[in-house]
Structure formats: C-alpha cells, structure tokens
Amino acid sequence: MCEVCAVFGRGKHWTARASGESTALEAFDIRRHRDERREALRVLNAVLRDEGVHVADWDGESYQLVLPTGAFVVAADLADVWPALKRLGLEAPDLLSRQFLERNE
Amino acid sequence: MRLRPRVRLHVLTGFLGSGKSTLLRRYLHGSANAGRTAVLINEYGKVAIDHVLVSAVSPLSQAIAGGCACCTVDDALRQALVEILAAGERDPETAVTDIVFETSGLADPSRIIGTILGDRDLAEYLEVSNCITTVEAGSDTDVLERFPEARNQIACANRIVLTKADLSAAGEAARTAERLKQMNPLALVTSSNDDFDLAAPIEEPRSAFPADAVPAPVVHSQGLETFHVEIDRHMMWPMFSVWLTAVMHRHGSSILRFKGVIPLGRADRALVLQSVRHRVSVPEHLQWTQEQKDPFGLVFICEGNYERRIRESLSAFASLGISSALQLHFLRAAHKLCT
Numbered sequence: 254m255c256e257v258c259a260v261f262g263r264g265k266h267w268t269a270r271a272s273g274e275s276t277a278l279e280a281f282d283i284r285r286h287r288d289e290r291r292e293a294l295r296v297l298n299a300v301l302r303d304e305g306v307h308v309a310d311w312d313g314e315s316y317q318l319v320l321p322t323g324a325f326v327v328a329a330d331l332a333d334v335w336p337a338l339k340r341l342g343l344e345a346p347d348l349l350s351r352q353f354l355e356r357n358e
Numbered sequence: 359m360r361l362r363p364r365v366r367l368h369v370l371t372g373f374l375g376s377g378k379s380t381l382l383r384r385y386l387h388g389s390a391n392a393g394r395t396a397v398l399i400n401e402y403g404k405v406a407i408d409h410v411l412v413s414a415v416s417p418l419s420q421a422i423a424g425g426c427a428c429c430t431v432d433d434a435l436r437q438a439l440v441e442i443l444a445a446g447e448r449d450p451e452t453a454v455t456d457i458v459f460e461t462s463g464l465a466d467p468s469r470i471i472g473t474i475l476g477d478r479d480l481a482e483y484l485e486v487s488n489c490i491t492t493v494e495a496g497s498d499t500d501v502l503e504r505f506p507e508a509r510n511q512i513a514c515a516n517r518i519v520l521t522k523a524d525l526s527a528a529g530e531a532a533r534t535a536e537r538l539k540q541m542n543p544l545a546l547v548t549s550s551n552d553d554f555d556l557a558a559p560i561e562e563p564r565s566a567f568p569a570d571a572v573p574a575p576v577v578h579s580q581g582l583e584t585f586h587v588e589i590d591r592h593m594m595w596p597m598f599s600v601w602l603t604a605v606m607h608r609h610g611s612s613i614l615r616f617k618g619v620i621p622l623g624r625a626d627r628a629l630v631l632q633s634v635r636h637r638v639s640v641p642e643h644l645q646w647t648q649e650q651k652d653p654f655g656l657v658f659i660c661e662g663n664y665e666r667r668i669r670e671s672l673s674a675f676a677s678l679g680i681s682s683a684l685q686l687h688f689l690r691a692a693h694k695l696c697t
Contacts, residue, residue, distance in 0.1 A: 268599040271622070271629055271641045292596035299678050300600065331599055332638075335607035348604045348675070349667040357674040 264314035266330035268293075287313075293331060303356070304343050308334065364485040365443060366456045369471060372492030373501050373508040374463030374615040374659060375632065377521035381492055381550060382460055395456040396442045398422060400435065400465065401657070435459070435470070436477065443483045457484070463615065463659075464507045467491070468514045491515035492550070493538060495523040495531035502541075512541050521550040525637075585665040588655040591621045593676055595629070601675045602638075605668070610636040613664070618656030619644060628654065 269286070290310060297308045297316070311317040311327050316334050319325040320341055328337035335345040346353055372378045379399075386392045400422045422434045439457070446453030461467055467489050474480050491511045494501070501508045512518060518538050523531035535547050589598070598620060606613065617632035622643070630642040658664065 267638050267640045268603060271595045271599070289594075289596045292594070293600055296597050296600045296678055300604065332603040332607070335604055345604065345607055347608050348601060349609065349664070349671045354670050354674050357677055 264330055266314075266332065268331040269314065297334065300346060300348070301338075304338070304346065306338065306341060306343060362450070362453075363455075364483055365446065365454060366487035367439075367474065367484050368456060368458045368488040368490060369461060369467050369486065370458055370490050370492070371461040371465060371467040371511045371514070372463065372519075372521075373494075373497070373505065373511060375617075375637075376463070376492040376494045376497070377519075377550060378460050378463070378492050381490075381519060381521070382458060384550075385458075391456060394454050395458060396420075396454045398435065398438050398442075398457065398459045400460065400462045436473070436480065439474070439480055439484065443480075456487075466507060466510045466514075468510060471514070488517055489515050490517045490519060491545075492519045492521050493534065495520050495526040495534045498534045498537045502537075509541070512538060512545075515542060515545045518542065518545045518547045519550050520547065523549055523551060583662065583664060584657065584659050585668075586618075586655050586657050587665075587668055587672065588653045589618070589620050589672070590676055591654055593621065593672070594623050595620070597675065597678060601672065605671070606633070606636060606638065609660075609664070612661045613658060614661060615659040616656045619654055620656065621654050631656070 290313075294308055294310060294316075301308060305321060307319050309317045309319065315330065316328040316337075317325055318328060318334065318337050318341060324341060326337045326340045328334040338345045370378050370382060382397065386395070386397070389395070398420050420438055422438060442454060442457060459470070461470060471486050471489065474484060475486060491514070493508075493512065497508075502512070520531055520535055520538070526534075531549070535549075538545070538547050613633070615633060618630075619628045620631055622629050626645065628644045630644050632639050658668065
C-alpha cells in the first residue's frame, strides 16, 4: 500500500512486479493487478485444497493462510506462502512429485 | 607487417547468474564504440535467451547456443570469429574494432583463449585484450567452494567485476573483493557500480595469455542438467508464479539457474525472468512481436534429473485453467491492440 495516499498498490516482491505497463510503478494498471491476485489466490487454493488450509488476500500485498480451527498466519508475499505452511504445522506440497501429478491428471 | 591493428577480443565470463549480460548491455548502451563492437554470446542451453536481450541494443550480436564453447562448440565460435574478421577485411569502413565474447556461465575461459590464440589464422587478426570475470558479491562462500568452473574463471581474469553489491549484506562486497584479490592478485578488482568501459585496455595487462597456452582438460561439475522447457502462451503470470514459487521452495537448492521469456497475455510484450539459485530477479518487460519465432520458455540448469518432472508438472498445472476475470482482461488488451 502507498503510505502517502493510502491506495493499495502492488507489493515489492518479484511475483507482484510482472503485470501492467510498468514493473516499477506502484499503482499503475492496478485493476489488472488485482484480477491477477485473485487468480493467484484461486490457483493457490486449488493447489492447497487437500491440505485443509484456505488462503485469502491480506492488505492487497500479503496472504492470509487460515485453518478450519481459526488459526492463521500471514505470508508476506507469494513466495512466503510455502514456508508459512510450516508455521501452521503443514508441509508445502511438492509440485514435481508423482503424487501431485496423479492428483491433477 | 600489419597495416591495421588487430581486432581486440574481450572475453566476458562469470558463473551462472553473476551478471555478465547485465554488464554487457550496460556497456553497449553507454559506449561510443558500441557500433563497432561485435558481440558473440555462448549459452549452455539449446535455446539462446541472452542473445534475445542483447540483440535489442546491439544489431551486431550473434548467439552460439547448444553447449559450452570451451568443450563442445569451439568450431562454431571459430566460424563466427572468422566471419566477423572476413567482413572487416572486405569493408574496412565498417570493420569492427572490438569483439566481446560472452561465455556460458560454466565455461573455462582459459580453454577458449587457448583455442583462439592457438589458431594461427585467428591469432593473425585477433588479440585477446581482456578476460573479464563477473562475480556476485557474497557468492564466494557458496559458488566458489562448490564449482571448479567458477574458480577457473577467476584465475583466468585480468579484470574482476564485483556485481550485485547493493543486494548483499553490509561489508560482504568488501570481504568478497578481498578474497578475490587473494585468489588472483594479478587481476584488477572493480565494482559494477564503478564507471566501467568493458573494452578499455588495462594498464598492466596480465601476462596470462601466452600464444602457446595449452588448454587444460575441461571438467564440468558432475550431474548438471540443462534443458529448455516451452511455456504455453496460455500459462499466465498468476498461475505460473504460484507454480514457480512452490517449486523453488522445495527445489531451489538444486535449480541453480533459470532464464527465459514467458507470456504476459499481450501480443506486444513478454516477460524476461531469471534466477540464481533461490534468488529470482524482478521480471523485465520485453518488446515482443508475433513475428518472433522463438517460443516462450525457460532454460533450466539443475543438479539432478528435473527435465521430465518440470515438464509434467507444468503440463498438469495448466489443467487448473484460467479464471473468466483474467480472460476478460486479455480480451480487452487484445481489443486495445487491434483498435
């Protein structure tokens, strides 16, 4: 979020810097960025559907991982989602594993 | 007796992801002599990515892909050098004065230099002016310990450029510089933040390039696998970034490097993405035309057997589909382009 104007922008992490006309400007093309974030959340929840955890948006830049018990942690950015699973006592799925491939065939 | 000076060859080397291409692009942007500098880029993978990036600033660039010039493609290198020199002989007005040869990240530059200087035809027209090695600040404790290629590159340099000092912890760049001076006291160690003319001769050139140099046998690290994976143009950034972060979390220590061009959902732009071990750079936008034949894809350099698993995983991931909201954005973007 832009601290001066309180407009939610995009984070500084490399995963948040791809879309839009510019990889540098904070709030440019923000609608597309938001849609892309929603899409990333949809994909994250599809990947994590068997782990019993739900991922939601947090502050437009971070991610909130919530267990059915109500316990939650906040991941600073997309790359932090996977280590954050460990903080909830879960293991990050291995997307290169046979198990993952068979589940998504 | 030669009536014209020999063309100066500058070998630009450095380990995977140490910043060779960035330094080269900076030089080509800023140098008054860039128009008379030919660029040859050797890439370990079958598909040349760096060439796509450098050709945007240097029309005189050529790619030598599909192996390392120090062991498998030295004929292609020789042929490329001969063609550049022959063109200069035919038309002295447009002849190049300098050639920059960017090696692959795994190359042994001493072998390349030995090959060139050992070739009587080439040695008549070329002089090896510099061997410049890029080293990432802080990488000495990991890369230099693990990879003999990186140590060879430092040993061969007459100039070492310390890169990414701004990304390293305080004092780390100075410590790395000190270690490099110990490893190669003959080389000039500078920072990529300093004013830098890649082609400038060094006042006291290292006498490490004797014409009778005998190339040492090449020993690349065992178990390294290089492959190119095409990325479907429908694999958009949100989906791809989820896949990539998950894979890098589990396998980042074995995926030494990746680099490539991936789709952005627009006909006129693509994204350049690269990593060095766990560190992924902020993606760069690249002007992209539909006429370009190069498919979207990434070149990976991994320790272990990853090619099949990455291909299958990406393919399985694509089955997760794409949301209608994002499809709408792509339709709007396409409409904007057509009107």
